[in-house]
Amino acid sequence: MGRISFSCLFPASWHFSLPSHILPRLLLPSSRQLLFIGLLLFFFGVCYLLLVTGKLPASWTTKGNSFHRHLARVSDVDATDASNPDLSYGLVVDCGSSGSRVYVYCWPSHNGNPHELLDIRQMRDQNGKSVVMKIKPGISKMAETPEKASDYIHPLLSFAAEHIPKNKHIETPLYILCTAGMRILPESQQEAILEDLRTDIPVNFDFLFSDSHAEVISGKLEGVYAWIGINFVLGKFNHAHNDDAVVEVNIPGSDHQEALVRKRTAGVLDMGGVSTQIAFEVPKSVSFASPQQEEVAKNLLAEFNLGCDAHRTDHVYRVYVSTFLGFGGNAARQTYEESLVKNTTARNKLLGQHVGEMAASPTLDPCLPTDLRDQIGSPEQKLHVLGTGDFDQCRRALQPFLNRTNETQTSLNGVFQPPIDYNNSQFFGFSEFYYCTEDVLRMGGDYNASKYAQAAKSYCATQWGTLKERFDAGLFASHADGHRLQYQCFKSAWMYEVLHSGFSFPPDYKNLKTAFLVYDKEVQWTLGAILFRTRFLPLRDIQQESLKGLHSHWRHSFSIVNHHYIFLFCFFIVLLSIILYMLRLRRIHRRAAQRCSPSSVPWLEEGLGSPTLPINL
Structure with missing residues (x-):
């Protein structure tokens, strides 16, 4: 085996040599070796980031990664960390009646x-209470x-400004949304109120x-x-396939596309007083x-994309929404009493009775x-009534007030209602439901x-005196009052008829849950409003991430680690x-080989048999 002399590369007093088979490996690193060294240094850098920061940049995680999703959650019960620069804020003012x-x-x-x-939650103060x-x-009083x-x-x-960091105000969206009280005002008065808000609030x-x-x-909205x-x-709205x-x-709008399979959403039933x-x-x-x-259906069906990208169909929904004024529990009772007074008065007139004789x-x-006595009607036309507590007869008496028609796909008041797949659906009932x-x-x-x-x-048939005794003994819910006790029989029958005769839910339907809270929280429509109106913010964040690249993401994520920039800079250098x-070694070797032994070049490049080389000892 030959040896290669380095006498031509260094001063004459320096004489040393290496075996000829070592020099190519030393001076001619292969692409595999370069790749290995690069990966080794990259691995070292990643380990360093994990040890110092305890996390990876979010852009390195996979889509839907549960680990990153866990990091992005906001606690439901803990006080909101207002010092966290990663948090964004939003305000919704619900201007009700x-x-x-x-x-x-x-x-x-x-x-x-x-x-x-977006993972939107209600902000909580230092005591953990919702802000x-x-x-x-x-506001309609204005x-x-x-x-x-x-x-x-x-x-x-x-009040809201005191809870949101001052430096976040300029990027905090504010929505003032008015509902029923403002709807009944003339449009000119509505606009006058809104114009004052639009002019003065920015000041x-x-x-x-x-x-x-x-x-x-x-x-509808x-x-x-x-x-x-x-x-x-x-x-x-989390479409992970684990349900x-x-x-x-x-x-x-995409009739030619294949049907999308995703999580089944829940329907909502809500019966208020009106x-x-x-x-x-x-x-x-x-x-x-x-x-x-x-x-008619065009006014009742809402089609919208809840996702951040209008070109994606994951969160495109078609939702039917219908509101029935006068079909709440108290309004229905008032309508029923008016009918009772009218019919009784008409019947008594036929019998020759006067109002005072009623x-x-x-x-x-x-x-x-049973045996509950009440007085209904106006002061001019009072009617004394006596309860008989017959639930089934009450249901039959209430059915005409549903205003059902014989048309297909209709519900209360003859209003259009698309078919419901009762075998594959879920509903939540709130308020009177x-x-x-x-x-009780x-x-x-x-x-x-x-x-x-x-x-x-059973409740309807129970004597009124017995019900009062049970109420005084605290056997009913703590917030139940005398009004609830008196009209529970009527409202029970009305709710039953609205659900089964009005909305056509079958009597054996098993997927309705009546609730006051969802996951121990009272859910307001304002949550849906802020979610819908900020739906494009994630796309803005994603686009900014793409434009800024990996370095800017690190700069965004690691707020207190300026030395990371120094490390990354040194790492790449x-x-x-x-x-x-x-x-450089490769080029030096090639030049040396040409000066020392030109005939050896083919041997180095083509791997031919080694010629006899002079050896200097």
Whole structure:
């Protein structure tokens, strides 16, 4: 085996040599060796970041990675860390008929997965309580003095401003959304109030607020927001394939695409004192019985993309929302009493009785508990009634007030309702749907029609005196009062008829849950509003991440680690130096080989048999 002399590369006094088979390996690093060295240095850098920061940059995680998703969550019960620069904030003012509330929401930066929504939660103060403030009366009371509207709203915004870091105000969106109280005002008065808000609020507050952020929303949009809020809290918009409850969806406007399979969303039933509302997703295309029905359906079906990218269909939904004024529990009772007075008066006139004689023979009312006496009607036309507590007869008496028609695909008042796949659906019932089942009957939660009807029938048939004794003994829910006790029989029957005769839910339907809270939280429609109106923010974050690249993401993620920049800079400089040094050695060797032994070049390049070389000792 030959040896190679280095006498031609160094001063004459330096004489040393190496075996010829070592020199190529030493001076001619292969691409594999270069790759190995680079990967080794890269691995060292990653380990260093893990040890110092305890996490990887979010852009390195996989889409939907559960580890990163866990990091991005905001606690439901802990106080919000207002010093966290990663948090963003948003405000929604709910201007209702009786008062206005401001809700403060917060969320961490989006995790970069366009399939996921912002993780929005209510902000909590140092005591762990939701940051909410309410004032009375409703903003509609400013109708005659619209120039005072901004003064009216000022305490709410000042309260919110105290909880949000000052440097975050300029990027915090503010939405002032007015509901039923403002809807009944003339449009000119509505605009006068809104104009005062749009003009004065930017002068006094630095929140992100434009003209479109103050408006009177429709009942349909309010229902959509409520549906979004409840399903968001339930996790129905997380489309990870780990849930057996799925549904096949035909995306609106994409008839030629294959159906999308995703999590089944929940429908919402809500019965207040004045109105009743239903909202649910319509996963399949709907056929209409007539052109008139199709025209009506356009006003009841809302199609929207809840995702951040309009070109993605993961979060495209078609939701049916219908509100029925006059079909709430108290309004229905008033309508029933008016009918009872009218019919009894007409009957007594035929019998020749006067109004004053009506007290001698009270009218029997099957919708009041047994032996309960009450007086209804106006002062000029009073009617004395006596409860007979007949639940089934009460149900039959209430059916005409549903105003059902014989047309297909209709519900209360003959309004269009698309078909519901009762075998693959889930609904949540709020307000009276919960109060009727829980306050007195103590059956809130999973709804069972036969058990509910039996319990309601038993309650109605119970003597009024016995019910009062049970109430005084605290056997009913703590918030149940005398009004609930008196009208529970009527409202039980009304709720049953609205659900089964009005909305056509089968008596054996098993997937209705009546509830007051969702995951121990009262879910407001404002949550759905902030989620829907900020839906494009994740796309902005994702685009900024793409433009800024990896270095800017590190700069965003590691706020207190300036020495990381120094480390990364040195890391790449060292790597580049090693590569340049190896390339320099390669060039030096080639020149040396040409000067020392030109005939050896073919041997070095082609790997031929080694010739006899002089050896200097």
